[in-house]
Amino acid sequence: MKTLKLIIALPLMALFIQNAAANGQSTGLYLTTQDYLNHKLSYNASNDQIKVNGLLGSSKVLLVHNGEKQAIAKGEVFGYRKDDKDFRLFNKGEYKILSSNGIIIYSKTSLVLQGKGPKPIELFYFSESASSPILSLTIANLESVYAKNQKFMYAVESLFKSDSELSSYDAYNKQFKLAYLYTENTK
Template sequence: MKKRKLITGMVVLLMGISMALSAQKKITGIYRTMNDYLDNQLAYPADSSHTPAIKLYTLAPKSYVTLQYKGEHLHLNKNEIFAYRLTNGEVYRIIGNHSYQVLNNNARLLLYKRKIPASPKEGPEDQFKYYFSPGNGNLQALTAWNVKQAFADHATLPDQIDALFKRDAELLTYDSFHKMYKLEWLLK
């Protein structure tokens, strides 16, 4: 019985440590606005002697993030941050209490993905939901209908979407020749 309690205690301790570590992420900087992101202008950038870290408070949501920068702990309101860039180059936009990975760099249309928590029964593959925002607009589920509504003033986009994409999942088709998503190309 004592051995079982010890093992259970160790498992809980290890889970707590791993959750605390995953809550703080090493970053190369923060984008305060969409224009900063489009122009690659980082605030609080990493340098050779220091890599900043950001704590997002996902388990117990707060209205701010804590940035560990050059020995200081700074509290930045989430609504004053557009996105942050991890050390591996991935960029995540903060909206509410969630982070969405930014997939492209386009002033008219930003595409995102967010990992969906899944049970172990569903298998080891990561599952994602996809979103978009027209320019600096609101985040919406990436569906043909939502894209058509967001760009209703575009003369040919609704017909092009109907002709080129049979399912919503196809909206994320990447055009390797133009080095952009086909949906971005249609908006040019």
């Protein structure tokens, strides 16, 4: 199953990143959490003609900068930006950052066997801060991380009845309901 994911994802990822760099879109690496928080790409593909490869299935990120290859250990890279979207690398996985308003909400597409073959589904995750571990977005995990913030947890328990509701998005206000609830209950 892992091999199948890698076979499918690796060429697509490499092609997408190369196309994004060629089109002048914002693509590059954030080496540190601080770089991400300051919206400062450590290596900017659109400015420096960088090609980023090897993001999946490897313990290293291969960076070609000004014609020179440089291998960077994944543990030394916070994440990357492509097509104006930010991603965080954590425990050999890559997570799309959906919201960084207070609580950080991520998504990750995974293949799940259903019917005649694998089907991609979007799973949701969160972290307390940009440097905190990424956890599955469940009421139990929220309770373990935010146990001391009773006001927030009471609000979560009253608004959300199941784990699947935690990823609710308010299209009118253009934000995740959980992120709004967090900012309103931590003042």
